[in-house]
Structures are given as structure tokens and as C-alpha cells.
Amino acid sequence: MSEDIKMLTDIESLSGSLAQRVYQSLREAILAMVYPPGSVLKKNVICEQLGVSRSPVAEAIARLAAEGLVDVIPQSATRVSCFSMEEIREASFLREALECAAVETVAMQRSDEQLAKLTRNVRLQEMLVEDRDYAEFYKADEEFHGLIMEFTGFPGVSSVAATVSLQLKRVRMLLLPEEGRPAETIKEHRAILDAIRDQDPAAAQAAMKAHLRMLIPRLLPLEKEHAEYFRSR
């Protein structure tokens, strides 16, 4: 008997309302491919696995559906949404729009302290790659982008970008860190950083655009390598 134990992070370790915790737990599981694209989510199973009733999971699933992570088939089932190259392109477009606007703004109005934080972050990235600690590098990478958006002064930019980039974040899990790519990534980050240092908005935007556009080409092969995760049409 394959007991098929899908591991959900225990909601005890999270804060906020029950529904909020269930949402975080499910979201994490989906992003980590614990529930692969196409797999069905059963409310009852989740209820007893987390030890809660159907109300909070219903709310959590509603939020996930609103964000496009799951597809709810009315009166029938709810399954983790499959990838589609179109959605990925769209998410990429949205992300580019937001992050380019952010970096343009930051390049214009940055403070010295903000520049220092970004510089420190890039140095950290370099150290982590030297140490081959790719997991931590990934986190530092995300933090770099997060810092830039935070420095616009608009806290919502970061969260909106995170929401529209969810699909990207998920599909990115399929990419193993190719040897050499982190070094390239850091170079691109440095180019962005330099433009921010020089307070050159146009250069910053161009550097960010070039950086973000590196992703799609690396994603393209996945459609055939992992066809099972992609929507058939």
C-alpha cells in the first residue's frame, strides 16, 4: 500500500487565523511540488491531515484559486493548476513591468543607506556562490529583488509582484542550478546595482529588463522535458 503521505507543514508552526495558516501551508506545498500540477486536492483529506474543519480550507482554497494556483471545477473537484507557456509569458510580462518601474524609481531616489544594503546583498550573493550554497543564494537573489521593490516606498509593490510571479516561482523549481548560471546572475545583479549607484534610471531599467529576460529561454525546454506538468491543448 503506498500510503501516499503528502507532507503539509504543520499549521501549528504558523501565525494568524486558521484560514491564513491553512492557506500558507497549502501554498507552500504547491510551490514545493508536494502537490504536483494536475493533482487533485481533496478537502476532506486536507481537513483531517491538518486537523481542522472545512471552513478554513474552503477560504484558503478560494484564495489559491483567485491567485491561479488551483483550478476549481464547480461541484466536481479542485486540482493544482498546470503550467502553460502562455501564463508563464504573461507572468513574466507583469513581473518585468513592475520590477522595471521599481528599479527606475529607486535609481532616481535612492538613499545612501539603501545603496549600502543592496551592495551588501550582492556581496553576500558572491560569497554564497563561492561556497556553492545555492539554496541560500536563491534566497539572497529573491531578497535583492525584494529590497529594490521595498525601496520604492510602496510596500504593496513587493506583494503584488510576488502574487503575479507565483507561477514563475513554481516553475522555477524545475530548474536545477546549472553550473555557471549563478555567476551570470551575479553579473547582471551587479549591472543593476551599478546603475542604481550611478542614479541612472534608464540604465537600471535596461539592466533589469535584460536580467529578467534570461529566465524564459531557460524555461522553454521544460515544456517538453516535463510535459506532464504542462497543460495539453
Add this chain to the structure above:
Amino acid sequence: MSEDIKMLTDIESLSGSLAQRVYQSLREAILAMVYPPGSVLKKNVICEQLGVSRSPVAEAIARLAAEGLVDVIPQSATRVSCFSMEEIREASFLREALECAAVETVAMQRSDEQLAKLTRNVRLQEMLVEDRDYAEFYKADEEFHGLIMEFTGFPGVSSVAATVSLQLKRVRMLLLPEEGRPAETIKEHRAILDAIRDQDPAAAQAAMKAHLRMLIPRLLPLEKEHAEYFRSR
């Protein structure tokens, strides 16, 4: 006795799940200032007004909260969110980022048919202003922006923009159409259209940016004129 009859659009006239219809009804009421900012939403009242139980309204309110239209105070109350100039600036930033990216893309890759549709729309705007039909003009204005985003080929751009612009849409209701402004608006739309016709992405983006930045200055006086709708801090 002030019976305080808040009119909600009847959910019978809408389609989709019950929760979806309740959401649309509430959303419309909030945007139309039927529920002014700061007013409290009572689940029981809404339930009996719409003739539904608490489940669908709970889901609807959860969505409204996620979009920032209402603030839920845990275990206590849920009230329509007040305006804050910071949030308005943020929404404006996000909208600018998305619409500028969209118009840039469309200027690069437009089809002749798309150009024709946009041209027709601007002509319609001109006719409507001549006829002083400002309500229809408002709709045509929104359609103009919607068309541009639609023409990117990414259907989600329009809906994401609509979501992040919700606060803008609501606060805009306080603006009476000043005499002369529609004519200016059309000039700006024409400038955008011309750049799209000429397939000049940079000009298109610049024209869009100039156009969108007309809004904030007109909104600034509202913070004192309608202080009751704004968050005190």
C-alpha cells in the same frame, strides 16, 4: 426612524456562483459609495438583504479584504477601508507600471485591426463629449485603456490592472467632471494613439505616463474636501 436602506444590486441579475454574485454586488456598492469609506459591514444585515446565508458573504468579504477594499478587524467588525494618499500613490504607481509596459508592447506589435479599434474608440470619445454624455464618456475612457491592455495578448494584464486600480476607481467617484477636463483627456488619448499608430514605443510610453500623471494632482484637494473619507493618522 431612518431606515437606512442601503441598496444592493440584486444578486438575481448576476451570474456565477452565489459567492461570486455576492462579491460583485458588494464590490459595486462599495465602489459606488453606497457604503462610504469607514462604514461598517454587518454580515447578518447583508445576509437578509440578499437572502443568502453567511457562507457566501464570508467568502465575498474575504476576497474584498484581499483586494484591500475592506478592513476586517478580527473578532470585532469589518469596515469599508478609508482612503489614504499613500495607498492612492501606490495604486497609481502600479497602474503606471502596468499600463506603460502594455502600451509599449502594443506600440511595437500592433495589428492594423487593433489600431482601427482604438481609433474608433477615440472618435467615439469625441462624439460623446460633444454630446456632453459624460457617463458614457467615462465608460469609453475605461474601454480605451482596457483595449490597450487586451492587445498585449495577455488577458491577465487587464484584470491585474483593474485589481490594483480599485482604490483609484473608487476615489475617482468623488471627482466631478470639471468642465474642460474631458477635452484634455481626449488630447492625451490622441497622443497615445498617434504613438501607437507610428509604432513608436518610447513615445507611447511617455504619452501614457504623462496622461496617467494628470490624475494625482486632481485628487490631492480631496484629502481636505472629503477628510471624512480619509484615514486619520
Add this chain to the structure above:
DNA sequence: AGTCGTCAACTAACATGTTAGTTGGCATCT
């Protein structure tokens, strides 16, 4: 054998009952 209609089992969606946390008012104490 293949197709179509029927039906039982399962699911999301909805309704309703229950719990627990917050709030405002009143009485009490200083």
C-alpha cells in the same frame, strides 16, 4: 461489440449551529 441512458458515489457549494474574542457600558471603588 458499441452506444446510450441511468444511477450511485463523490464533490463543491450552501446553510446553519457553536465558539471565542472584542467592545462598550455600567457599577464599583478610590
Add this chain to the structure above:
DNA sequence: AGATGCCAACTAACATGTTAGTTGACGACT
């Protein structure tokens, strides 16, 4: 009179019971 603690009423949040729509499998009919 003013501050403080207590209590009742109200609310969102959670749990659970009920409904209705979908699906897939089985059997009857061609």
C-alpha cells in the same frame, strides 16, 4: 467626580449538517 474592573451583547471565526451538481461505471438496448 474620575478611574478601573467587570459583564453582557455583539461579531467574526470555526465546526458541522444539508443540498445539488458532476462523474464515471454499469447495464440495457441497438
